[in-house]
Amino acid sequence: MSIEPDFWPTRLRRRYTPLSLIAHGGMAKVYRARDEFLGRDVAVKLFRATATAESDFRRQEVEVNVLARLNHPNVVTLLDAAVDRSDSEDTRIYYVMELVVGSDLKNRLDSGPMGARQVAQIGYWVSTALEHVHGLGIVHRDVKPANILITASADGQTMTAKLGDFGIASVGNARAIPDEEFVTGTVAYLSPEQARGEEVGPASDVYSLGLVLLQCLTATLAFPGPAQHSAMARLLDDPEIPDTVAPQWKQLLRAMTSREAADRPDIHDVALALAQLSFTESGRHRSRSAAVVPGLPDDAFDRITAVAARVLAVPIAAVSIVGSSRMWVTARNDLEVTRLGGDAGVNGTALLRQEPWVIEDARLDPLAVGNPLLSPASGGSDELRFYAGVPLLRADATALGTLCVLDTKPRSIDALDMSTLQDLAAIVMRELDWRAGH
Template structure:
């Protein structure tokens, strides 16, 4: 077989076959090459499995430097998270004493990287939400362990399609060859030239202190590219790197408002204006919930024909009229206790108002219709959850969030009729952010079914009364 070019040089091929690293990893074929090193398919002859090995020249020159470098790569090899390509081993090969080589041994992931996927075609908002959430979780994991990736870009995102249909990719971040270890608050004099120019953060371009916010900026550019399939700052390295110091990336107006708000925040030029990695994970998790619940992009107001039929159903049940005996009040009181929240509501979404037919913990009985909460919760048959409204791009403009009311948590399930119309919601609200468990949401759904059963019974009662009245008033 042909000799494999290794870090710019051709390794010796002996009768025993291709070269080995530390006598264990036999390099087989070149998979890819970058500015910092080369990646090979290799055979782990100790465990008898194929792996990916990245090899690059060690920058260390003294024994002390080499030991420090070994400590850093061993820390990277200890990282384990489902959103990271697993690092199985790391070290420095000293077969050639005068030319030590740092290497990473990684799981061999089959599937395209994000760069290739974008060249092949578009991604749905739902797919982008899943990819962003996976990568944000991976970055949160490494940032909490003192590691900054510094090279988040589409080519370093591997997509695994476990369902073989492309509906749900699992994104895995790879290539930690230039990551900073234990250096989140340390000035990096090489930051200008380290990384890929099109995805550098402004602070990388300036050679400033790098932190979690730097990776968040780069991820913002990656997600923006997922929507546009266009690099935000194209061109030669130096003009591309400097462009982001003068302007923000262009976010097309046809991208959904909640995505535009999130992408703008992630790519703010000042690191202090970007969301923290924790808040970003929360926001993207909520994006996943919204996109998965819809299974398609929908407007906040249903299509005219559907809305017309829904409003006929609202009139049929004589809503927003509430039961005089307070039956709904008992349901909202139970919901408030189950979630340990101060407010629980039975809402009816009218054409221009949201009526509170039961408002446990709240004095007002209606608000103007707004697409951020109940009007969105009636669009599908799944729970609509906002875990932290302060950072959820779907709700930032909602009057209950932006005003003195101070809403931070919302969970609502639709009130669905037997013939398939969502009249409103049973929802719970809180003034503190929190998460909703599957068991809690299931209970909320059961209570919503109780509300609908009550509505159906009252509707049947009115129909029976009308039939009886009609029968008794008909001449014999």
């Protein structure tokens, strides 16, 4: 697309050369441009000349202030912001942001539903971005596919995502978006409290993300139709989740889209659940012929799990390696563990987040959703209640599997026991490294 030079504000012309139009909305257009000073391509959000009312300036100032506070790999980075006043009758506000090479989720959904593995990956990255945002006291208020930028690996199997467009974000709880500020597509993803015009907090973003994930799995809007009808529909009904959606997904999505904000899980819990789902879905596509570590030693791992079970006073301890055909399990003789096999014990959350994961009571903790040991819907046992797992990390911080301990009773784990579990995991990795060198 060619752009008339006169359209580009004077101040921008001194450094940024417009290349093509990426997207446009009611208030602004986003262009791909060349930063001549640093020799790289960037994204420039240029507001329309008519968007100069006091309320417009205030809204744009809020967005700049919000973006300037954010520093997260899954949030679009703000590089520059300014007002071009070279023409007193044509004041232009612009932001310069990192250029995300790929597409937005809205365009991808035009092609139909996505695989559960890709949905889990996208949901995880967006939820971690929102966790960072909420931690700073900011509510996005406009989580929708058009505001999620996605990129895929060469084989299309691995997805990453960045959250953008903080134009109506708020610091702290705030009133819902006034009707006149609705932009195309926003109404379909409103939370019930937004539709009622009530105060909006972080739980509103959780609800909107739940609708986005449901649409990714089904390629269907949960609340279609005219704006007023769509907004009112969510006050009367929960979104319909078809039987084609897997049980573990249903459980998570129902929790995220509860009509009562207080009943929705915290975004941190959502991120953990999606991490586990991401790993579970990835495991279903893994080839057994491509084991990560061939010829794994038996005696060493059996002894390590025995030590873990004995020192932490738990009935079950297990080592599981991605791509291996078995687990190494130590269990009391009176416990049935024959259902544990293959990758069942691998802690997907630890693999993605590279940190320990603890579930004190599987019947009360939403993080148990998708865990292949604790969730019956994922093939796990309904008798196991407690889980603590740590990742098996290589020197480059990539994870190969997990060392975990389990119990049939709810319990907690203190810092000393967690340190012991991490030390034992380090011993497992030392054994793996030694065998790989011999």
